[in-house]
Structure formats: C-alpha cells, structure tokens
Amino acid sequence: MPATQTQKTSSHAALVIVGTGMAGVGLARALRRLGDQRSITLVSADSGDDYSKPLLSTGFAKGLMPDKLAQRSATELGEELNAQVVTHTQVNALDVDNQTILLEEGQVLGYDTLVLATGAAPRVPFSIDPNVAPRCFTINDLDDYRRFHTALGHGPARVAIIGAGLVGCEFANDLHAGGHQVSVVAPERSLLPRLLPPPLGNALGDAFSEAGIHLHLGRSIDSIAAESGEDIVLRLDNGDTVSADLVLMATGLAPRTALAESAGLSVSPSGIAVDRQLRTSHPNIFALGDAACVEGVNAMYVQPLQASAKALAATLSGSSTPVSFGAWPVVVKTPLLPVVAYPPTTTPERWRIEGEGGDISALAENKDGRLIGFALTGGCVRRKVELSRAAPALLG
Numbered sequence: 237m238p239a240t241q242t243q244k245t246s247s248h249a250a251l252v253i254v255g256t257g258m259a260g261v262g263l264a265r266a267l268r269r270l271g272d273q274r275s276i277t278l279v280s281a282d283s284g285d286d287y288s289k290p291l292l293s294t295g296f297a298k299g300l301m302p303d304k305l306a307q308r309s310a311t312e313l314g315e316e317l318n319a320q321v322v323t324h325t326q327v328n329a330l331d332v333d334n335q336t337i338l339l340e341e342g343q344v345l346g347y348d349t350l351v352l353a354t355g356a357a358p359r360v361p362f363s364i365d366p367n368v369a370p371r372c373f374t375i376n377d378l379d380d381y382r383r384f385h386t387a388l389g390h391g392p393a394r395v396a397i398i399g400a401g402l403v404g405c406e407f408a409n410d411l412h413a414g415g416h417q418v419s420v421v422a423p424e425r426s427l428l429p430r431l432l433p434p435p436l437g438n439a440l441g442d443a444f445s446e447a448g449i450h451l452h453l454g455r456s457i458d459s460i461a462a463e464s465g466e467d468i469v470l471r472l473d474n475g476d477t478v479s480a481d482l483v484l485m486a487t488g489l490a491p492r493t494a495l496a497e498s499a500g501l502s503v504s505p506s507g508i509a510v511d512r513q514l515r516t517s518h519p520n521i522f523a524l525g526d527a528a529c530v531e532g533v534n535a536m537y538v539q540p541l542q543a544s545a546k547a548l549a550a551t552l553s554g555s556s557t558p559v560s561f562g563a564w565p566v567v568v569k570t571p572l573l574p575v576v577a578y579p580p581t582t583t584p585e586r587w588r589i590e591g592e593g594g595d596i597s598a599l600a601e602n603k604d605g606r607l608i609g610f611a612l613t614g615g616c617v618r619r620k621v622e623l624s625r626a627a628p629a630l631l632g
Contacts, residue, residue, distance in 0.1 A: 248346035249277035249320065251552070252337060254327050254495070255353035256280035256310075257377070258289055259525025259541050263351060264317050266549030276319040277345065279337070282379045284310030284323035290538060292381050293406035293569055297413035302382040330499035332518050349520055349552060352496055352508060356489035356526035356536060367462050372483040375407065387482055392416050396470055396478050399486030400427045400453065402568060405440070407484060409570045412449050419450040419478050421457060421470060431566060431577035432598070432611045433587045439594050439613050443573035452478060489536060491527045506534040512558035514548045524548055530559060533581075533631050539564035540630065561631035563624045565610070567617075576617045578627055580609030591616055599623075 286308040358374035400422035426437030491507035502517040507529030547559035568575035584600035600609035
C-alpha cells in the first residue's frame, strides 16, 4: 500500500526520486502513465504536497489561502502514484558505490535507479541583520508561501521586493493586485533584464509605476535594518530609504548541486551535468528540472521541465529517448503589461524593435539577419506562436 511517512523510510526501492516539485512528481506520473509498475519512493525536504509552482505568484491577487494551492496532500499523492512519499526529510549523502542514500538520523534507503530532482535554491547575495531576518522572505515552494502569507496577515502591508527579474516582477504585480503597497529595488536599470531589452523593460516599468508600484532601479542596498518602531528601512546607495513591513528577496536561483558534488558526480555552476538521456556521470543516477544542466543548457522553465519528465520516463521504461527543448517562450505573469520572451542563447548582433507605448516587439537577430530570439509586450504577445515557429530550438 502507498504510504506517507515522516522520519521513517523503507530499506530499498527500485526507483528513488529526491524532490517532490514539478520535476520529481511529473516524472513519477509519466512513468505510471506508461504502465511502469516498479516501486517508487519520493523523498521531500518539505511537506510533499502536490501543487503547481507557477501558481505561487498568482495567489495573492486571488486571495488564495495556501491550502487552496495544494492540489493533493502528500498522502493523496502517494495513493495516486502507488508510491511511498517521505516528507520533511533531508538527504544527507549519496553512496554511489553501494547505491544507497543517507537520510537524516542515520536512516539508509537503497535504490536501483536514483533521480535527483532537487530544484534550485534562492540566492541571497548579502547578509541580513538578525533583528530583521524574521521579516525577510524568499518564496520558492509552497511552505515558503505559507510562511509569507502568514506574515502578511489580513490587512494591506508594505512589501519591499529586492530583485527585478522574473520572480520579483511577478510577485510585484501579484501583491499589488492583492492590495499591498509594493516597492521594487534592483541594481539593474530596467525590469526583466535577462528576458527583455531595455525599451521593453522600461515599458513594463512604466506600467508598474502608473499602477502605483514604486521602482528604485539602478540602486544597490547599503543596509537593511529595523528602525522607527516596527519599520524595516532599506538604505540605498544614493541615500534614499524605503520603509516596509516585510521584505521579499527575489535575487535569483542557484541549482542545488551540493548533494551530487559531494558524491563525486560531475557538476558545474549551471547544474548537475547530464547527457541528452538526463544521465549523470554515474550510470544509475539521473537528474532533471532546475537542478540539471543538459549538455550545457539549464532551462528553469515549465516547458523544458515537462519535456524532461516525459523523455526520462520513456528512457527509464526501456525506450531510450533524448530530451529536446523546442522554442518555448517564457510567459511572464504581469497582467499590468503582458510579457512573452524567448531570450537568445548568444548575444544578438542587433535587436530590431517595433511598436510604441506598451505594445512592442523586439526581434533578436544574428549577423546574418536570422531570428535567434524575441521579446513581446502588450498586444504584441499575440505574435508568440508565429515567432516561436521561426526561432531556433533551445536544445534541438
């Protein structure tokens, strides 16, 4: 019978998946759809509840309680997959020679095949005053969302978001729509700098500013401290200050590779190195999702993750299937100004920018004039399908 356990594990499973995010759970589901009946154990460092991660940055506008984002509890997930789900348990080490993983409190779990779906962890590039730390948050999973939701309370709050990338912009839009006062602080001079050329980032910034989101771009933080009663005060490098009740740090993600590296697997700053079959440098260990770097490509987006789960399920079921990532653009959840982007993998020779106001198309071209990426805002997002067909695959 399937089981959900805390602090207790079986001694052996044919397949062990470390991680119960979209990658790990998606792989288990794909295997069951193919009729694979092997024993599966999923090990989760958190609650193990089944949820869709992209919904984390839409919940505040909708007033959703954290439990409404959970589609299934860990117990229900185990029953659905006929699998064992081990929750709130850290994996301390891998023993690749003996095909075992060491869990906390000295528990050992054996495997025939191991899949690392450990995801990525938020980067926090500066130290935080211990007096302020309890009111500084990152949101990378449902448990994080629960903690931040509780801290927000029931009334409107002042939230300072550090970071102007995908996570920062999506949460800025969502929290603003939820009735909170939002400030965004970032060293970059325009929003979404990794996805959009400056004219489009500026268009998004204009939409945010017009809606009442306060932008402090091109600014670094000198200090974050508790001052004047309960205020958190962010002091910027130009002498300005931003007062807040809570701080949300959206300063990027780093693939979780420590477990693999300590076991001697090949890793890089971009993730756990895997081939097109998602096999690591050890033949019985695979990796996918945000933690994996497929022949030099780390794509922390939903569509590549889903393609990886489908391909790996086929490979593990006996039909060796190399993964490929098509030209899948990123749809940014910023209703104040819709954004779609397919960033080029190499520096373009030029950006050809068309349109005005908030409706802009930016086409990245190489020296031969070929399309290698694009970015769209406002009404131009309708060109997504057309341009995706013309753009080169991320990993063909």
